[in-house]
Amino acid sequence: MEASEIKKRLEELLSSELVWKIGEKQTGDGWVEIPLEKWTEACRLARDDEKLLFEFLRALSGVDRPGENNIELVAHLFSYRHRHAVVLKTKVSRENPVAASVCSVWPAAEWYEREIFDLLGVNFREHPDLRRILLPEDWPGHPLRKDYQQPASYRGIPTSRPAPEGSAS
Amino acid sequence: MSEILQSSGERQELVLNMGPHHPSTHGVLRFVVHTDGEIMRRAVPDIGYLHRGLEKLAEGCSWAGYMPFTDRVNYLEAMFTNLAYARAVEKLLALEIPPRAQYLRVMACELNRIASHCITLGCIAMDLGAFTPFVYLLRERETINDLIEELCGNRITHNYMRIGGVAFDVDESWLKKVSAFLYHFEPVIAEFESLIVANEILAKRMAGVGVICAADAVAWGLVGPNLRASGVDFDLRRDQPYAAYDGLQFSVPVGRDGWVHPDSVVGDCYQRFLVRVEEMRQACKILRQCIAALPSGEIMAKVPKALRPPRGEAYAAVEGARGEIGCYVVSDGGPQPYRVKWRSSSFSSMSIIEHISRGLMIADLVAVIATLDVIAPETDR
Numbered sequence: 197m198e199a200s201e202i203k204k205r206l207e208e209l210l211s212s213e214l215v216w217k218i219g220e221k222q223t224g225d226g227w228v229e230i231p232l233e234k235w236t237e238a239c240r241l242a243r244d245d246e247k248l249l250f251e252f253l254r255a256l257s258g259v260d261r262p263g264e265n266n267i268e269l270v271a272h273l274f275s276y277r278h279r280h281a282v283v284l285k286t287k288v289s290r291e292n293p294v295a296a297s298v299c300s301v302w303p304a305a306e307w308y309e310r311e312i313f314d315l316l317g318v319n320f321r322e323h324p325d326l327r328r329i330l331l332p333e334d335w336p337g338h339p340l341r342k343d344y345q346q347p348a349s350y351r352g353i354p355t356s357r358p359a360p361e362g363s364a365s
Numbered sequence: 366m367s368e369i370l371q372s373s374g375e376r377q378e379l380v381l382n383m384g385p386h387h388p389s390t391h392g393v394l395r396f397v398v399h400t401d402g403e404i405m406r407r408a409v410p411d412i413g414y415l416h417r418g419l420e421k422l423a424e425g426c427s428w429a430g431y432m433p434f435t436d437r438v439n440y441l442e443a444m445f446t447n448l449a450y451a452r453a454v455e456k457l458l459a460l461e462i463p464p465r466a467q468y469l470r471v472m473a474c475e476l477n478r479i480a481s482h483c484i485t486l487g488c489i490a491m492d493l494g495a496f497t498p499f500v501y502l503l504r505e506r507e508t509i510n511d512l513i514e515e516l517c518g519n520r521i522t523h524n525y526m527r528i529g530g531v532a533f534d535v536d537e538s539w540l541k542k543v544s545a546f547l548y549h550f551e552p553v554i555a556e557f558e559s560l561i562v563a564n565e566i567l568a569k570r571m572a573g574v575g576v577i578c579a580a581d582a583v584a585w586g587l588v589g590p591n592l593r594a595s596g597v598d599f600d601l602r603r604d605q606p607y608a609a610y611d612g613l614q615f616s617v618p619v620g621r622d623g624w625v626h627p628d629s630v631v632g633d634c635y636q637r638f639l640v641r642v643e644e645m646r647q648a649c650k651i652l653r654q655c656i657a658a659l660p661s662g663e664i665m666a667k668v669p670k671a672l673r674p675p676r677g678e679a680y681a682a683v684e685g686a687r688g689e690i691g692c693y694v695v696s697d698g699g700p701q702p703y704r705v706k707w708r709s710s711s712f713s714s715m716s717i718i719e720h721i722s723r724g725l726m727i728a729d730l731v732a733v734i735a736t737l738d739v740i741a742p743e744t745d746r
Contacts, residue, residue: 218677219675219676219677220675220676221675221677223456223457223458223675223679224678225456225680227678252583254586254680255706257693257704259695260704270693272680272708276599302586303584303716303717304584304586307712307716328413339418339421
């Protein structure tokens, strides 16, 4: 299916209007925006509907947008049986970043959501094991947020070091 | 290193740490293994030891300047990670890549695939107690590293792809050397098969062990050889062709019951091993076709010096040695990437281990890690 048909099908299934967007010069990938409260439902329908069958979650990522005061969750989906792909997005606020987990739809999401929790500080409701995955448990802050300041030291270990003598910088 | 955590009924659960430094983990990662005697109740992977913040680093680089960092995503697959990033940015810029560059990309990737599979297959055998095949295959990989060094000057972190093409052209003598290597290497695969593949002890260590059914493989996002070993016939090179793969002939090996050994079933460790052996043969076939069909012409598209892709985003995937490597780039129209995200095959392979470890022997965990081919730096990025 083409992107526009996929969007139309999702609108039918969710019985609400959805927004389709693409980059300013129509290059790259377009995406379908899903309201936050319908996120899990939309994902489940995208996986189960006979015409969509997005059984493969390629990646689940987060993008911080301080200008719009929200964090985007981006799901790249692919269907092995129909050989088509789609990008779904939803937005959570930066102050209270909570979304429903999609672990029950794709088990692969469990680690992706842990990664988003770790690096962007988004909380996922009904996640079975939400804890940091890449950084240590006591690491301060979430590095992929745009306003993140790297601490000068971690447990007494400096995070930067002076340039070696004779080097250019 | 171990502690008795809890006793459930009359049986006691022993919690063991496997790693962070362990001969079979090839890199720094840890498994917290809950055992009941020799049987595992579950093995929980603990990752992050090799996190280098490669996604955050992108936000401080120019678009072109991030290329050398992509080498570091996976030290065995630098060509593929290069290509995934280059393709994602090219998609945003809507660039047309010259045909010669497309063929050179395929050649570089297939050489890289053979080199990576050499390490993987050698390590599987080594982890299961056979050291010799590892050394044999490492020798072959050295030759490939020499070829790639001649191609781009680097042996491990290639930095060969560019946004818009490739960095260096090749001449006749290099093509002859690749051709000579293929004549030498194809018999080596046969030798490897007679030495180790059909070996009863090795086959018994893997056949019927760590079985992943197709539904689980898809749900947990396994890709590439791991997915195909579970019986899903999908290969990005064939099914969503990119670079020059559209015009090339090759077959895609898929797992089947009783392959080579009567005990082997679709989705077990042995099938993951066999798929990779066959893929090396197919890579040789692709390389021969590329040498014969290499078109002449430019190796770089016309790309402005200071790249500023238009606002938007793109996801590009390539079929790496471990399966789909995806790169998701977001541009805000500025001189630096706004966000780069890596979809790495090891990350999803690692996440399924806890699920399939239930009821396995501790010794089988080694076979599972080795055949799923998880690379710690790729998981942690």
